[in-house]
Amino acid sequence: MHKDDILKELEAIVPKEIIKIDEPLKRYTYTETGGQADYYLSPTKNEHVQSIVHYAYTNDIPVTYLGNGSNIIIREGGIRGIVISLLSLDYIDVSDDAIISGSGAAIIDVSRTARDHALTGLEFACGIPGSIGGAVFMNAGAYGGEVKDCIDYALCVNDKGELITLTNNDLELDYRNSIVQKEHLVVLEAAFTLMPGNKQDIQEKMDDLTERRESKQPLEYPSCGSVFQRPPGHFAGKLIQDAELQGHRIGGVEVSKKHAGFMVNVDNGSATDYEDLIHYVQKVVQEKFDVELHREVRIIGEHPNDN
Numbered sequence: 001m002h003k004d005d006i007l008k009e010l011e012a013i014v015p016k017e018i019i020k021i022d023e024p025l026k027r028y029t030y031t032e033t034g035g036q037a038d039y040y041l042s043p044t045k046n047e048h049v050q051s052i053v054h055y056a057y058t059n060d061i062p063v064t065y066l067g068n069g070s071n072i073i074i075r076e077g078g079i080r081g082i083v084i085s086l087l088s089l090d091y092i093d094v095s096d097d098a099i100i101s102g103s104g105a106a107i108i109d110v111s112r113t114a115r116d117h118a119l120t121g122l123e124f125a126c127g128i129p130g131s132i133g134g135a136v137f138m139n140a141g142a143y144g145g146e147v148k149d150c151i152d153y154a155l156c157v158n159d160k161g162e163l164i165t166l167t168n169n170d171l172e173l174d175y176r177n178s179i180v181q182k183e184h185l186v187v188l189e190a191a192f193t194l195m196p197g198n199k200q201d202i203q204e205k206m207d208d209l210t211e212r213r214e215s216k217q218p219l220e221y222p223s224c225g226s227v228f229q230r231p232p233g234h235f236a237g238k239l240i241q242d243a244e245l246q247g248h249r250i251g252g253v254e255v256s257k258k259h260a261g262f263m264v265n266v267d268n269g270s271a272t273d274y275e276d277l278i279h280y281v282q283k284v285v286q287e288k289f290d291v292e293l294h295r296e297v298r299i300i301g302e303h304p305n306d307n
C-alpha cells in the first residue's frame with residue numbers, strides 16, 4: 001500500500017495529532033542511536049492501541065513497540081511499518097495495597113508512588129529507567145527483586161488487537177524473559193500487589209540502592225544498562241573485566257571503565273559501533289574463558305545499507 005494511503009487510514013482510526021511520519025528514533029533511545037520510523041504513533045488511550053494493532057494485522061504491516069528506550073539499540077536503517085510508543089499511557093492509580101499503572105508510566109515513578117503510600121515491594125525498581133511495559137516485557141529486576149515478585153496481572157493486546165488479561169502465572173516471567181516477548185504482545189497496563197510498610201524504612205532502602213547504583217554505574221553517559229545476561233555460574237561484567245576489555249572502543253562506543261557490563265556511547269557512536277563491540281566482546285570472552293555471552297539488550301531495525 002502507498003505511504004499516503006496508510007496515513008489516511010491511520011488518521012481515520014486515531015487522532016492525527018498522535019501520528020508522526022519518518023520520525024527519527026535516536027531521540028527516544030538511551031543509547032542515542034536509531035534511524036527513522038515510517039509511522040510513529042503515541043496513543044493516549046488503550047483503545048487507540050487496539051485499533052492500530054488490529055489495523056496493522058489486517059493490512060499485514062509490521063508493528064514495533066517502544067517503551068522508554070532504555071534497553072534497546074535501534075539500527076541506523078530505522079524501522080519499517082508502525083512504531084507504537086506507549087509512553088503516553090502513563091497513569092498511576094493506588095488503592096489499598098495495590099497499584100495499577102499504564103504501561104508508559106516510569107517504573108521509577110511507580111516505585112516512588114508506592115513509597116509515598118507506605119507500600120513495600122517495589123524498592124528494587126527505584127533506579128531502573130524503564131517503563132512499566134518494558135519492565136514486564138523484560139521481567140526487569142535489580143538487587144534481589146524483580147517484577148515477578150509483585151505483579152498481579154497485566155492487561156495486554158495480542159497481535160490481532162484483542163484484549164487479554166494475564167495473571168502473574170500466565171506471564172511466564174523468568175530471568176529477563178516473559179510471554180510478552182515470546183508472543184509479541186503489547187502491555188497496556190499492569191497491577192502490582194504490595195505489602196504495607198514503613199515509609200522511612202522504604203526510603204532508606206531506596207537511598208541505599210541508589211547509592212550503590214550511582215557508585216558503580218556510568219550514569220553520566222548514554223548506555224543501555226547491562227548489555228549481557230548473567231551467564232550461569234558467572235558474572236558478565238567480571239568476565240569482561242578479566243578479559244581486560246574495559247576501555248576497548250569501536251567507533252564512538254566503549255566498554256565502560258566504571259562497569260565492565262555496560263557499553264557507553266562516548267563520542268556520537270552508532271548502532272553499528274554497538275553491534276561490532278558486542279560481537280568483539282562475545283568473541284574474546286568465548287576464546288579466553290569458553291563462556292558464551294547472551295545479549296540482554298534488544299537490537300532492532302534495519303542496517304543502514306539494507307535498502
Ligand SMILES: Cc1cc2nc3c(=O)[nH]c(=O)nc-3n(C[C@H](O)[C@H](O)[C@H](O)COP(=O)(O)OP(=O)(O)OC[C@H]3O[C@@H](n4cnc5c(N)ncnc54)[C@H](O)[C@@H]3O)c2cc1C
Nearest residue numbers: 067068069070071130131133134135140141142186187225
Ligand atoms: C542506566 C541503566 C540501568 C539499568 N538498570 C537495570 C536494572 O537494574 N535492571 C534491569 O532489569 N534493567 C535495567 N536496565 C535496562 C532497562 O531499563 C530495563 O530492561 C527496562 O525494563 C526496559 O524498559 P523500557 O521501557 O526502557 O523498554 P524499551 O527499551 O523501550 O524496550 C525494551 C523491549 O521491551 C519492549 N516493550 C517496551 N514496552 C512494551 C510494551 N508496553 N509492551 C510490549 N513490549 C514492550 C520493546 O519492544 C523492546 O523489545 C537499565 C538500563 C539503563 C540504561
